[in-house]
Amino acid sequence: MILDKQIINQHNNQFIDKHKRAFGHLAQDIPNVEPIIEKLQQFQIAIPSWALGTGGTRFGRFSGPGEPGTLEQKIEDVGLLHALNKSSGAISLHIPWDIPKDSEKIKALAASLEIGFDAVNSNTFQDQVGQEHSYKFGSLHHVDPKVRQQAIAHNIEVINYGKAVGSKALTVWLADGSSFPGQLNFRDAFQNTLASLQEIYKHLPEDWKLFVEYKAFEPYFYSMTIGDWGQSLLLANKLGPKAYTLVDLGHHLPNANIEQIVSLLLMEGKLGGFHFNDSKYADDDLTAGSIKPYQLFLIFNELIDGMDRNGIDHASGLGWMIDASHNLKDPLVDLLQSVEAIKIAYAQALLVDRAALKQAQQANDVVKAQEILQDAFRTDVRSLVAEARLRSGAALNPVQLFNETKLRDQLIAERGLNTVATGL
C-alpha cells in the first residue's frame, strides 16, 4: 500500500501551529540552523529487510499480523516508513532470506517508492535446505577447505545479487567461533578467515566496500574469530582499501567505550558502516536510543568530529543502518522510533560547539568540556528534527500518523492475519 500525500498534509495541518511555536523558540538559540536542517534532511538510515517482521528470542517468536510475506511487501513497508519520515530511503537485503529473483522488477518497485539498496548481507550462520556442507563449526574459518569454499561461493553469489539491484557494499558477519577452550586453534581460524575473505575481496567491484562486522560473543561463548574491532581492523588492513570495519552497537562486551572505538577507526580511515540498536545486557537488539541515549549522542559526537576532520560527507560517507529485532512492538513503529532517536542524537551532536570544546580540552578544563557536551545533549531538538521532516514532505509525528490511520489494520486487510516474514 502507498500512503496518500493528502493524509500526511492533513496530519501536518493539525499540528503545524504547535510545531511552529516549538521550532521558532528553539531556532532562536541555534546560530547556524539552516545548514543543520539540510544535514538532517539528507541523513538517511537504511532499513534491514529482516527487521520488518516480528523478531524472536531463543525461546520463541510471536509473529504479528499483516507481516510482509514477500520481498515486494518488505519494500512496500520501507516505502511506508520513508513516506512517513523521509529518512529511511534504503533497504539492506539479507541473502538468502530476501533474494531479489526478478531484480529489474524489484529495482523498479523500490525506485517508485524512492528506495535505494544499501549493503547486501551474506548468511553463513544457518544451514540452508539442500546445502552440501554444514556451518555448524563455522564457515570462512572452518578447518575443512570444502566448507570454506562453499561459504566463499555464497558471498560471491551475494555480491552478484547486490550488483543486480545497485548495492555498493557487502557486509560479512560470521558466526564463527568456539564455545570451549581447545576447540579451535585461534591463529589457524584467523588465517583461514583472512584467506577466505581475500578470495571474496577479489570479486568485489571497484566501487564497492567490504564491511567486516565483529561481535564479542554469541552464538559462541568462548571465542569469536572476528570478536572485536581490533580483529576486524586487522583483517580490513590486510584486505586492502575497499575493506572497512563495521560497528554494531550490540556487539561489544559490557560498558565498552564505543565512542572511542569509533573515533580511532575514523582516524585510521577504516570505519565503514554502522548497525544501530540498543541494549542493556548483550546483543539485545532493542530500539535505538531506548536504553542509553547519552551513549548514542556521544557516538555521534565522535562521528561528526572524525568525519569533519577527514572531509567525509555525513550522509553518504558511511553506511548507516538499523539492526534491531522487534519482539514486543509493531516492527514498523519500532523502526520509526529508532530512526527518530538516531536523528535526535545526530541533531544534538551537530549542536556541539566544537571550537569551544577544543579550547576546553586544550586547557584541561574538564568542567567546561562536560558542560558543552551536556548542553547539547539536553537540548530538546525534537522540533528541529520535525522541521527537517516537514520540509522534506514527511509527517510531523510519524508514529502518531501510523496509529491514527490504523496503517497496520490496512496492511492486515491486504495481507491477512497469518503472514510470516523471513528473518530471524
Ligand code: PSV
Ligand atoms: C548478528 O548479530 C547481526 O548483527 C549481523 O549483522 C547479522 O547479519 C544480523 O545481526 C542479522 O541476524
Ligand code: MN
Ligand atoms: Mn549487525
